[in-house]
Amino acid sequence: MTTLEGVNVLITGGAGYIGSHVSRLLIESGHSVVSVDDFSTGLAERIGSESYELKLENPDAESKLASILNEHGIDTVIHFAARKQVGESVEKPELYYKSNIGGLLNLLSAMKTAGVKKMVFSSSAAVYGMPSVEQVDEQSPTNPINPYGQTKLIGEWMIDNAKTWGLSAISLRYFNVAGTGWSDLADKQALNLIPIAISKISHGEPVDVFGDDYQTEDGSCIRDYIHVMDLAKAHIDAISHLKNPGNEVFNVGTGEGSSVFEVLAELKKVSGIDFEMNIDSRRAGDPPKLVASASKIQDSFGWKSEFGLAEIVATAWESRES
Ligand SMILES: NC(=O)c1ccc[n+]([C@@H]2O[C@H](COP(=O)([O-])OP(=O)(O)OC[C@H]3O[C@@H](n4cnc5c(N)ncnc54)[C@H](O)[C@@H]3O)[C@@H](O)[C@H]2O)c1
Known part of the structure; x- marks a missing residue:
């Protein structure tokens, strides 16, 4: 794992399975963490930092997020908060666009206002759809076959477009995350x-x-299958590689x-x-x-x-x- 100078991180979805692992790893490595979560699938007892209850797609979320970013001197955002059930996304696509796209839009707008220019995004292997190759690499065609995967690909595009105001981002395309660190x-x-x-x-x-x-x-x-602790470490490495404006994508698998x-x-x-x-x-x-x-x-x-x-x-x- 790369050595990382002290960072002040806002974690969205810090009460979730992966967000809470990354949060704890950052805290144990001496970094500062603040979380926001709407507790729709997350559990309050997983949060080990100061936290705010907030639904990212709500109309007042942008200004609330901007205040949180300013108040805590946040320099980096890791964006986990999203709905993630493929079947549900087919049944209720509007819910997925509202939550995953609307929430990200508010977050990016708040980051622009507060001048926070570093971000790591939870993307997914779902962006590849039904690949016909033995192993997919980052150059493989993206062709998501359900609204969930589409929201992840659109998210990557939205983040990439934020380079116009200087956002430096990494999107990690997780494969099948499993196992437990704590x-x-x-x-x-x-x-x-x-x-x-x-x-x-x-x-x-x-x-x-x-x-x-x-x-x-x-x-x-x-x-x-990728162990959640291996994945958590990839986030720390990603933060230390955030340099140039734009969005770079990486697969995270074994x-x-x-x-x-x-x-x-x-x-x-x-x-x-x-x-x-x-x-x-x-x-x-x-x-x-x-x-x-x-x-x-x-x-x-x-x-x-x-x-x-x-x-x-x-x-x-x-x-x-x-
Ligand atoms: N688990 C996997 O195998 C996997 C694979 C690929 C990508 N991902 C992505 O990783 C991220 C985290 O996944 P996870 O497995 O920890 O899921 P999770 O459901 O445990 O965590 C998501 C967290 O975000 C919160 N949240 C959801 N929507 C929100 C909203 N609109 N506003 C505020 N908070 C909200 C939930 O309450 C929860 O705490 C997600 O973006 C998911 O799409 C997960």
Whole structure:
């Protein structure tokens, strides 16, 4: 991890799973953090800094954010706050545009007013849609196939356009974030494979596998799982590389793919429970394989993931709710 001179950071979405990990890592490294969150999916007990309850898309949010930025002498913003459920975004696209785009617009306007010119943005592998290559790199075409992914790509564009007033930004395109760094900050929403499976096992229910007939080695979908602590460290590195106006994008993944069956086999090993699997049909919009090329971030920051699937599954299991 790069050594970073003291920074004053505003974290949006500091009560969330990833925001709270990054927040704690920054605080433990001696930096100052202030959080804003509307607690729509976040948990107040995760916040370890001064915080404000604020819905970013509200009409008064821009002026409130500008005051917070000024009052705390903020020099850098890390923007996590967003709605992130693909299915919900298809059902309620207007909610996603209002929240993810409207919220970002207010944030950027407040930053411009307050003269805050450094930003790290939580983007997503969802910007790539259904890639046909073995590994996606940052030059791969962006073609999001749902409103959630679209809001992330539009967000990257909005941030890039802010170079006209001097904004220097990095958008990190996260792949499948999982695992736990501190057990009190665990991912409590059962929305992704590992937390869903843990929740099912805890209730003695079978774990669903959506499709076992993909053109992959074992027939199930392959994803790139990245430990939340590796991801958190990438944010610290990103801040120290914010220099020139513009928005630079980086994949954050391990470069290794794991299939659904491999993840579940690891979970059986860690839990000691031989749970049942329920093979269901494919879900619409699931690419067979989504794996990052992680060379750019490694070459630019010297960042490399430390943890693999075993640590990801073990830390997620150990921090499960009893
Ligand atoms: N978890 C993943 O695998 C993953 C992958 C790619 C990208 N991301 C992105 O990373 C970011 C953080 O994700 P997470 O997994 O920690 O989710 P999370 O739901 O745990 O955290 C989001 C936080 O933002 C807050 N929030 C949401 N909308 C808000 C709004 N309009 N105003 C103020 N606060 C708001 C929520 O209350 C919550 O505390 C999101 O932008 C998400 O799209 C996550």
